[in-house]
Amino acid sequence: MTDITLQHNRIASSVLELIGNTPIVDISQLSPNPKVGLYIKLEGQNPGGSVKDRVALSMIQDAEAKGQIKPGSVLIEPSSGNTGIGMALICRVKGYKLKVVMPTNVSKERRDLLKIWGAEIIESPAAEGSNGAVKMARKIAADHPEWVFLYQYANQANPKAHFETTGPEILRDLPNITHFVAGLGTSGTLLGVGSYLKQEKPDVQIWAVEPPAGEMVDGLRNLDDGYIPPIFLDNNGPLLLDRKTVVGPRDSIIWTKKLAEVGIFAGISTGAALAGAIKCANLIDTGTILIVSPDAGWKYLSSEIWTLDIDEAVLRAQSTIYF
Ligand SMILES: Cc1ncc(COP(=O)(O)O)c(C=O)c1O
Structure with a gap:
């Protein structure tokens, strides 16, 4: 017997109706601190495969x-x-x-x-x-x-999507959240979710994960690399972020592989966000951390990071943009 429960699902009139309302999974078994819960929101479940x-x-x-x-x-x-x-x-x-x-x-x-x-x-x-x-x-x-x-780096509809959908879904499903950790690309996710959470629950801490300057983690950028997205400045980005943490390609890949061990097949920037969350869990006494997984692993299969040894995987991931 499986324990799959039959739930009522309505029929969508278009695939576009399936965007959003992604699930959150408890991955606290990966937390280095037994008093810190770790949760992941799986944006790879969207119909186009990403946040x-x-x-x-x-x-x-x-x-x-x-x-x-x-x-x-x-x-x-x-x-x-x-x-x-x-x-x-x-x-x-x-x-x-x-x-x-x-x-x-x-x-x-x-x-x-x-x-x-x-x-x-x-x-x-x-x-x-x-x-x-x-x-x-x-x-x-x-x-x-x-x-x-439309230019997502300067389009207010980018953070707005997260302020109106991703943020409310997180608070609805994980009302105990104390820390939100996400990778920084255009910064839309951090700005939209961050400002919604701060508005509704001002004590929530917002942590951004960046790659080291000059290095690449798919989907992410370091703000010191010469381009600051206009939406970041327009939405008080520097004030909104409580902390920035740097995660390199090697740790991103290590944590992407660790996620697969608990059954979650995620893209490489998810591993970066998780590495940031692990740093966070080590620094706080107690709490509930949520990370966003921007996409699943399918588009990164040819990187072979799940099967190569770590040194080869890092080299491979540096030569191709996988996300
Ligand atoms: C795989 C992946 N991870 C992370 C991000 C960063 O998200 P945001 O642009 O909302 O900062 C992106 C954005 O392009 C992405 O494609």
């Missing part, structure tokens, strides 16, 4: 409401990651065209997903990373004012 489905939907709905997107519109976005995939899914469902600018060294899984939903890929130089993709997309958008440039 960015929320952001893509929020930005597109906002632009529709403002009359910026109309039937047949062409959208352009720099994304070496999940935002492009979320936007491709939503544009396909809604009938818009999407062009995604991304570095040449992104993984095959990533390209294939964009192609499945009909997005066009424009390549930017691998050596310039995601900053290079941003630069190229801004130039193309300036040359084509008729195209819609």
Whole structure:
């Protein structure tokens, strides 16, 4: 006998209705401190496979409401990651065209997903990373004012998605939360969830996880690397974050593999967030920490981090953008 309970599930009228309301799992067995509970919110359960489905939907709905997107519109976005995939899914469902600018060294899984939903890929130089993709997309958008440039790094609908959905879901499902730990990419997750939690429960501590300056952990950026997302400054980012902690590729991979040992198959930036949460658990006496898992491991399979030894896995993960 299994203990699967039959629950009432309604039928969605569109796949877009399945965005959000992701589950939280207790992973306190990984906590180094028996008085600190550890929980993970699995954003990989979204239909496009990541937390960015929320952001893509929020930005597109906002632009529709403002009359910026109309039937047949062409959208352009720099994304070496999940935002492009979320936007491709939503544009396909809604009938818009999407062009995604991304570095040449992104993984095959990533390209294939964009192609499945009909997005066009424009390549930017691998050596310039995601900053290079941003630069190229801004130039193309300036040359084509008729195209819609939503630009997640400066779009208030990005943190708003998390303020209105991710944050309330967390407090609903984990009312005892004391610490929120998440990776910093565009900073949308930290800003939106962080400001919602501080508004409702001012004692909650907000911890950001960054890669070391100049090093890469898929999906994450170090604010000292030369680009501070405009949304970060517009939303009082420096005041909102209680603490920033640096986690490198090696620890990110080690903790991604540890998660698999408790049955959770997550992407590499989840391992970074978990490594940050472990540091947090070691520093506090008691508490309840929640981390966001931005995506599942599927898109990183060709990195082979789950089967290679750690030194080879770190080398491999440095040469390709996997998220
Ligand atoms: C895999 C992954 N992890 C983490 C992040 C960071 O999230 P945010 O942009 O909300 O800071 C991203 C964002 O692109 C991502 O794709």
